[in-house]
Amino acid sequence: MRIQFERSGGFAGMRLTATIDTDALAPDEARELQALIEAAQFFDLPAVITATTPGADQFQYRLNVETAERRHTVEVGDAAAPDTLQPLLRKLTTLARSARGA
Amino acid sequence: MTFRSHPIHCITPPHMLREIAARGSPAQREWALRTLVVSEQLRGQRLASFGVAALAAPVAAGKERVVYDAQNGSTLPGRQARGEGDPPTGDKAVDEAYDGAGATYDLYQQAYARNSIDGNGLRMDSTVHYQKGYDNAFWNGQQMVYGDGDEDLPEAERLFNRFTIAVDIIGHELTHGVTQYEAKLMYFDQPGALNESMSDVFGALVKQRLLGQTADQADWIIGQGLFTARVQGQGIRSMKAPGTAYDDPVLGKDPQPAHMRDYKNVPYDNGGVHINSGIPNHGFYVTAREIGGLAWEKAGRIWYVALRDKLQVRSDFQAAASLTYQTAGELFGAGSREQQAVRTGWAAVGLNVEAPQPQPEGCLPALLRLLSLSPRRG
Numbered sequence: 166m167r168i169q170f171e172r173s174g175g176f177a178g179m180r181l182t183a184t185i186d187t188d189a190l191a192p193d194e195a196r197e198l199q200a201l202i203e204a205a206q207f208f209d210l211p212a213v214i215t216a217t218t219p220g221a222d223q224f225q226y227r228l229n230v231e232t233a234e235r236r237h238t239v240e241v242g243d244a245a246a247p248d249t250l251q252p253l254l255r256k257l258t259t260l261a262r263s264a265r266g267a
Numbered sequence: 268m269t270f271r272s273h274p275i276h277c278i279t280p281p282h283m284l285r286e287i288a289a290r291g292s293p294a295q296r297e298w299a300l301r302t303l304v305v306s307e308q309l310r311g312q313r314l315a316s317f318g319v320a321a322l323a324a325p326v327a328a329g330k331e332r333v334v335y336d337a338q339n340g341s342t343l344p345g346r347q348a349r350g351e352g353d354p355p356t357g358d359k360a361v362d363e364a365y366d367g368a369g370a371t372y373d374l375y376q377q378a379y380a381r382n383s384i385d386g387n388g389l390r391m392d393s394t395v396h397y398q399k400g401y402d403n404a405f406w407n408g409q410q411m412v413y414g415d416g417d418e419d420l421p422e423a424e425r426l427f428n429r430f431t432i433a434v435d436i437i438g439h440e441l442t443h444g445v446t447q448y449e450a451k452l453m454y455f456d457q458p459g460a461l462n463e464s465m466s467d468v469f470g471a472l473v474k475q476r477l478l479g480q481t482a483d484q485a486d487w488i489i490g491q492g493l494f495t496a497r498v499q500g501q502g503i504r505s506m507k508a509p510g511t512a513y514d515d516p517v518l519g520k521d522p523q524p525a526h527m528r529d530y531k532n533v534p535y536d537n538g539g540v541h542i543n544s545g546i547p548n549h550g551f552y553v554t555a556r557e558i559g560g561l562a563w564e565k566a567g568r569i570w571y572v573a574l575r576d577k578l579q580v581r582s583d584f585q586a587a588a589s590l591t592y593q594t595a596g597e598l599f600g601a602g603s604r605e606q607q608a609v610r611t612g613w614a615a616v617g618l619n620v621e622a623p624q625p626q627p628e629g630c631l632p633a634l635l636r637l638l639s640l641s642p643r644r645g
Contacts, residue, residue, distance in 0.1 A: 170351070171535060172536070173536040174536045174537060174540075174541065175402070175403040175541075176404045176405065176430065176436065176440075176503070176541075177402070177403070177490070177493075177503045177541070178463075178503075178504075178522075178536055178540075178542060179444020179518060179519070180519075180535060180536070181336040192350035200571070203369055206305070210453060214371075218407070218408045219408035219447050219454075220406055220407045220408045220443075221405060221406045221440075221462065221463075221466070222403065222404060222405035222406060222439075222440065222443065223403075223405045223456055224403060225535060225537065227535065239362065244407065251341075252378075259400075262400075262417070262420075264517055265517055265518075266517030266518070
């Protein structure tokens, strides 16, 4: 499974990106990501999830997940992300931060 | 009971409704108060205790702040940590959020006679210690929220301090609230970049006023102090020289343009609202330097009055140039030094303040004509 992660916006307006190939991860970590994607029901999410509430300086995410069978992209703001998606966003942010500048 | 119905459907800004409530005929007062009650802003929980009658009286409430602690969780607002008039708590984030909101309130009240975020004494709520390793601050439509930076990383790897550390960040977030109640600039593309710029402008002015700096003395850097010593950079953005605030091996380079020719049409960041804000930021900087003196007094006044009275949901950079130029003429006189400075400021970023643009009659002027009221001036 291949994941492309992008976080943009926020007060600082910086772009944090990461490409994760689960084959290259430790088995535990790969399983954790798989579970988070399932918990989020990722492939059933709309392509774009926008917030209806006002707000500013919140993070914006773009997530592309590709398996052998299918591929899906979701664009979502932090405020609009469903609770079931938040853990996946947190995990990917942590991975992207560790890989940053490497 | 009669209810005046209008053929014009629009959203009358609260400050205009309050003027009508205070000065109109009995029928106009009744309509304005009724409209205020149903307006979305009044559905906020903090105003639930206000009776409609209270709105007709002068507002006694002044600066009112509450700071909450999210205790590293995501639930807002969190546990109350400090209320208005309470002594410092010793928690830096709490105390900085408290002081910064106060300084921002003071700028708006003392320089522009504005009573808080909504112009009507709205309580200023802030939450600190939001989540863990949350390298951000934001306005959620009702309150300010601040993270602690990347405190979850080992000291040697940290890049961001807590987001209350710089007063201009607090001024920036609170100003998103002001914009939400006034121009309501939509948070995408050029209007969004303008929205962002307004927050940087007034955030910078809060800081300059606290430090007693003139436009020449100020550094015009947004978010100085936010980066740890590990980062190669002065701050998050530079209004004086967009694109030069930082250049770091881990974080990358400041992406801001300083001129329309370098406008970035990007698919992320709501169309680059934090990127293209460099253009109007620089326009304000040049205007303020041209005028000289204390930037919040004249340049800031022009920008504030334009934000309050002229800019609209879809206003783009060209509209901002024309409307700030118009506003400067109204405040300081046509052909005045101040108005010319606005022309110079926008010309420096590639915009002509007198470029022709379509001007359909707005909803508000039409409504005012119907009520036989003239528009309030600066």
